[in-house]
């Protein structure tokens with residue numbers, strides 16, 4: 001009898017130890033971090049705690065985190081906020097970063113007399129904000145004409161003049177929808193392209209959150225197979241919102257991963273497949289071959305509905321050079337401008353659209369998981385001119 005009780009106690013202790021090991025194990029093997037307990041449903045949780053951790057060397061070296069099959073979703077799934085109203089929520093951040101730009105222009109325009117040097121200064125401010133030389137000259141010319149017609153100006157008149165001119169340059173009638181709706185029974189396919197470090201993988205993850213927040217189902221494809229860490233990062237994003245991630249071993253053919261992701265999206269009857277691609281700017285030919293192949297192979301299964309080019313707004317002319325190379329390599333259909341919270345160079349919206357003839361569709365305004373918003377010209381310009389005397 002005593003032996004039986006002893007055996008039962010041993011068995012119970014063994015159960016506890018094994019159970020504990022299971023509970024602790026996923027964290028050590030680089031599985032997605034549990035959502036912070038204080039994350040609010042409206043997505044306003046502190047950015048620092050809510051952002052999935054950047055891949056670390058420890059994760060890169062963990063062989064268990066590179067399965068061939070799509071990773072299982074973590075049990076605790078978050079509900080991100082929907083896309084509507086995101087720019088409004090992030091407006092203060094935009095207003096803060098672009099304040100110098102808006103304030104400088106408004107105060108110059110409000111002066112009683114606008115002489116030649118004032119107009120030059122206005123043009124300089126526009127160029128410094130990365131509006132681009134051609135657009136800056138055009139804006140100044142249009143404003144000069146309107147100011148002449150208007151005669152005297154109240155601060156409200158000036159604000160309205162500038163608002164209208166900036167909106168005209170950005171364009172209010174372009175289609176800025178990211179095409180994520182199912183078609184012909186299959187999922188929409190969105191390719192994310194851009195140089196590494198611009199926020200490409202982060203954007204793929206944030207976009208998945210936007211879509212899940214809008215009630216869609218998403219499959220993520222980790223076709224940046226040159227860095228295992230990029231796939232790990234994507235897996236973390238996917239697991240937090242229950243989006244399966246299709247990945248392969250480092251060095252695998254990106255096109256085949258993209259193909260498998262679309263196949264998985266079809267099997268799952270998902271709404272959207274988001275494919276993160278590699279962005280090494282080795283040679284233009286190499287890039288063209290690689291991205292061209294990904295697109296061609298995906299198109300054997302489904303049409304590609306959007307090719308989003310991710311650009312870091314803080315990189316100015318360098319970013320634009322990269323954009324040109326990508327636009328030559330693949331048919332870019334939309335631009336995602338990231339890190340607009342960290343630069344006063346919001347004028348890049350005007351320049352990049354003018355250069356590439358492609359609309360800005362999404363903007364990144366922070367490192368938080370829900371700091372990606374659909375781009376809305378009115379909201380953007382209003383934030384630029386907000387709280388400025």
Ligand SMILES: Nc1nc2c(ncn2[C@@H]2O[C@H](COP(=O)(O)OP(=O)(O)OP(=O)(O)O)[C@@H](O)[C@H]2O)c(=O)[nH]1
Pocket residue numbers: 054194195196197198199200201202203224230233337338339340341342363364365366367371
């Ligand atoms: N402040 C700010 N940081 C951002 C934004 N978007 C991305 N980032 C940060 O930019 C860094 C690079 O992002 P990644 O997504 O790793 O960049 P990537 O282009 O995928 O590069 P690889 O992962 O190297 O392929 C990360 O620390 C992001 O948190 C943004 O809108 N604002």
